[in-house]
Amino acid sequence: MAMKTIPHVLVVAGSDSSGGAGIVRDIETLAAFGVKASVAITAVTVQTHQGVQHVDPVSPERVAEQMRAALSANPIAAIKIGMLATAATIEAVAGVLSEHPEIPVVLDPVLASTSGRTLLTPDAIGALRRLFCACTLVTPNLPELSLLTDILGSPVDQARSLIDAGAKAVLVKGGHGSGADAIDILVQAGDAEQSFVSPRLDVSMRGTGCMLASAIAASLAFGDDLEVAISTAKAFVHSKLTEI
Known part of the structure; x- marks a missing residue:
């Protein structure tokens, strides 16, 4: 009997010593979906649940080398990108993505930690916007969306401006909004x-x-279309929140 092929997702993200976010959260989520994880660490952070104390970016060359090693070692079915830290790292990641345009990519544009610590250098915003063109989906929350766009208007208007600039799809996350529904x-x-x-x-x-971006990537790795992947991922995150 032939063994069932288990999809691999390459996670490009920073570490979190507290385990509350970053690549630890990504791997936990992929495991819950029955997906194997390969990793490329972009930064090593020292943080607790209360805040980030230190960030050491990994060299852009080493990030690209990690990605290429993972892509050569495993049948990568999707890529999830989180913290990128610097413009140089973004450019290095873009270079690797250009070599594999057939692989779906989900980008969570990590700009700051929950506690407010900046996790992307200010000069890197433009490079991050350019990276959107290489991604299947970008998943900003409302504060991130405002920082990524330079127009006034509704979140949909702001997302449309990113589409006009070359992004393929933008999922505006409503967790920072108000009202009875997210x-x-x-x-x-x-x-x-x-x-x-x-x-x-x-x-x-x-x-x-x-968690949401990794869950979407896991669903895409199984061959689901984008809308199904988002719906599945949102239900997964909601179920995790009900367990708190």
């Missing part, structure tokens, strides 16, 4: 917006952005 909105070029709704819970958990 509403995430998918914006794609040429398509009407699509909403994904779940009841808002009065709980908090670090790393939910990592």
Whole structure:
């Protein structure tokens, strides 16, 4: 009997010594979906659940080498990107992605920690926007979306501006919003917006952005289309929040 092939997802992200976010949260999520993880560490952080104390970026060359090693060692079915730290690292990651345009990529644009510590150098915002063109989906929360765009208007208007600049699809996460429901909105070029709704819970958990993006990547690795992957991932995150 032939063995069932288990998908691999390459996670490109920073470490979190507390285990609450970053690559630890990514690997936990992929394991819950029955997906194997390969990793490329972009930065080593010293942090607790209260805040980030120190960040040491890994050299861009070493990040690219880790990615290429993972891609040569395993049948990578999707890539999830989190913390990138510097413009040089973003450019290095973009170079590797250009060599594998067939692999779906989910980018969680990590700009700051939950405690407010900056995790991307200010000069790297432009490079991060350019990276969007190489990604299947970008998943900013509302504060990140405001920092990534230079227009006034609704979150959908801001997401459309990223689409106009070359992004393929943007999922605006509504966790920082208000109201009885947490509403995430998918914006794609040429398509009407699509909403994904779940009841808002009065709980908090670090790393939910990592969790959502990794869950989407896991679903894409299994061959699900984007809308199904987002719906599955949102339900997964909601279930985890109900366990708190």
